[in-house]
């Protein structure tokens with residue numbers, strides 16, 4: 001079991017909302033106080049849909065992928081009946097893992113003492129348990145989780161009461177049409193560790209204000225002042241049409257760039273024939289992992305392979321600049337000199353929107369008690 005988070009670290013006075021033009025940023029303690037790692041895990045990550053992988057990883061019977069959601073290990077597996085299921089990747093014996101990396105199997109065998117579960121989570125094989133009394137295998141199935149797929153991307157939530165995934169992504173598929181993300185093919189995954197709280201990374205993603213100062217090369221390629229930020233219930237969008245000068249990304253001298261940030265920690269960077277997702281996973285109070293996953297419409301031809309190389313190299317350089325500034329900002333937020341700041345109405349509507357959703361999540365947490373989770377199946381001991 002996970003210890004309850006120290007909700008007393010949240011000062012109710014910090015939860016009041018103000019309009020953007022009058023609002024202050026969230027307090028620096030929310031980025032620096034180590035208690036907020038568990039608070040965010042419980043009040044934000046355990047209650048939202050979390051990206052865990054893409055559909056091609058679990059396309060056929062027995063294929064599974066592993067991830068973590070709100071610090072809990074999870075496994076998503078395609079059953080013999082073709083149904084996609086998710087479970088806590090936690091054996092009911094003594095907590096061992098069913099898998100430690102992605103793979104494919106006819107059954108899920110715990111890596112610790114070999115208990116074996118069918119792909120639907122039912123416990124089947126239990127070596128050397130014949131002298132254990134009042135033990136019924138049927139009481140020890142894997143604990144299920146909700147899983148949904150959208151546009152070829154797989155999401156899991158720990159919250160049994162969360163609205164369907166579609167609620168959170170409503171309107172995106174229509175907006176980006178005729179692009180269909182699910183038609184693109186996986187091309188590359190790159191992982192980065194950033195020495196900053198996950199919220200620092202998300203804040204930074206959500207504004208182009210820093211671009212001329214942090215990315216002097218990028219600013220030549222993009223007319224960042226033309227970016228429009230639009231906010232929706234659970235995501236915000238930075239949008240710009242592409243011009244012909246953008247040789248790397250525009251197609252036939254045109255196209256659109258869509259940069260979506262889905263609350264709380266998932267980004268869709270959509271350019272013609274190309275999707276790159278960023279998934280931000282907190283590793284601790286002042287450290288996060290950012291997983292970049294690339295998908296392209298052509299992954300075969302020599303020209304396409306070169307384009308992918310260029311795309312990854314370019315993003316890598318931009319990411320290094322963002323990671324560098326985020327680490328410095330984390331230090332600044334922890335300074336005795338700093339508590340909270342203000343927003344540019346012109347450039348930081350997306351940051352404000354994200355921070356308001358964090359505030360709302362904390363408000364709900366203070367008002368509400370424990371996360372409504374799928375409980376483990378009951379044990380019978382008659």
Ligand code: FES
Pocket residue numbers: 091092093094095096097110111112113114115
């Ligand atoms: S913990 Fe899984 S078999 Fe022991």
Ligand SMILES: [Fe+2]
Pocket residue numbers: 204210211214215322
């Ligand atoms: Fe940046």
